[in-house]
Amino acid sequence: MSGVVRVEALEPGIVEVRIDDPEGRNRLSDAVCDELMDALAGLRGDPALRVVLLAGRPDVFCAGAPLETLHRLSEGAVDVKDLHLSERILEFPVPVVGALEGHAVGGGLMVALCCDLLVAAEGARYGVNFVELGFTPGMGTTRLLPALAGPFLAAEMILTGALFRGRDLRGRGLFNHVVPAGEVRGAALDLALRMADKPRHVLEMLKMTLALPRRRALQEAMATEHLMHQVCFGREDTRAAVEAAYLRS
Amino acid sequence: MTREAVVDVVIRNLRMNVDGLPAGEIDTSRSMKELGASSLDIVEIVSGSMRELRIRVPRTELAKLKNIDDLVDLFVRSAAAA
Numbered sequence: 001m002s003g004v005v006r007v008e009a010l011e012p013g014i015v016e017v018r019i020d021d022p023e024g025r026n027r028l029s030d031a032v033c034d035e036l037m038d039a040l041a042g043l044r045g046d047p048a049l050r051v052v053l054l055a056g057r058p059d060v061f062c063a064g065a066p067l068e069t070l071h072r073l074s075e076g077a078v079d080v081k082d083l084h085l086s087e088r089i090l091e092f093p094v095p096v097v098g099a100l101e102g103h104a105v106g107g108g109l110m111v112a113l114c115c116d117l118l119v120a121a122e123g124a125r126y127g128v129n130f131v132e133l134g135f136t137p138g139m140g141t142t143r144l145l146p147a148l149a150g151p152f153l154a155a156e157m158i159l160t161g162a163l164f165r166g167r168d169l170r171g172r173g174l175f176n177h178v179v180p181a182g183e184v185r186g187a188a189l190d191l192a193l194r195m196a197d198k199p200r201h202v203l204e205m206l207k208m209t210l211a212l213p214r215r216r217a218l219q220e221a222m223a224t225e226h227l228m229h230q231v232c233f234g235r236e237d238t239r240a241a242v243e244a245a246y247l248r249s
Numbered sequence: 250m251t252r253e254a255v256v257d258v259v260i261r262n263l264r265m266n267v268d269g270l271p272a273g274e275i276d277t278s279r280s281m282k283e284l285g286a287s288s289l290d291i292v293e294i295v296s297g298s299m300r301e302l303r304i305r306v307p308r309t310e311l312a313k314l315k316n317i318d319d320l321v322d323l324f325v326r327s328a329a330a331a
Contacts, residue, residue, distance in 0.1 A: 059287070103289055123268060125289040163289050165266075245308050 013050035064106025099188035134241030
């Protein structure tokens, strides 16, 4: 794989899938989504696989939707690839450990929250900033985030669009561990090593059971979030708000 | 509101959001990026400062700024116009 996603065997039973698109700032472009889903599809049948480590770049794990995707949403597109990606991670047969060395924002954070375990960086920023762009969240945010972070933190994240530092989210239900950025991959790998010697069928059954509430939450959210998007993007001022507020750097 | 007061607000928000800044006076002719702020740190610094100053500046204006002095000048003008 020579594009924007790298796949590397790290240890027996552990494979790393890494989003590496410096030009695109690791946004959920069609290329990133396609290559991630291809990578996961290619790995699922490997009988030796026990754990996938999902990682990004040191400065950014995933920065959410690119402007082109938001344009497509504003033109009424329903079938956006990033939602399929969330489903693929949630229904991947073995555990996925997210190693968030850098920022995860918007759809990027929601993809991360589909992992089974997460290690975040103290100084990186995490948030769901859809409201800053003038529209309602997608990617299952309105159900997944309250289920994971509790109603009050989720409300603050969704309604204010605040970008929290990892250290401010420590112990608040989103991440297993929050450590200095340089220690994130090591901590994630350690979690993976603890699972990699377990029987595959045991890991598969537990992954499926433990991920089921989030799969349901994602399904439940999709219908209402799509309706809210239709309201938002049916307004002329929304596209202008997106253009004005989109953080290009 | 005086320019000095605006500088205080911006520097306070900078210190709240960026680690490892020098203890003494910050050179406002430098950019926040040079001082170690990431682009998302800057979003929080700017939005926190604007809430404190009760002003709102379009992101398109913010994108043109080169350093902290430029940001302070923009805030001073916005506060005066409000």
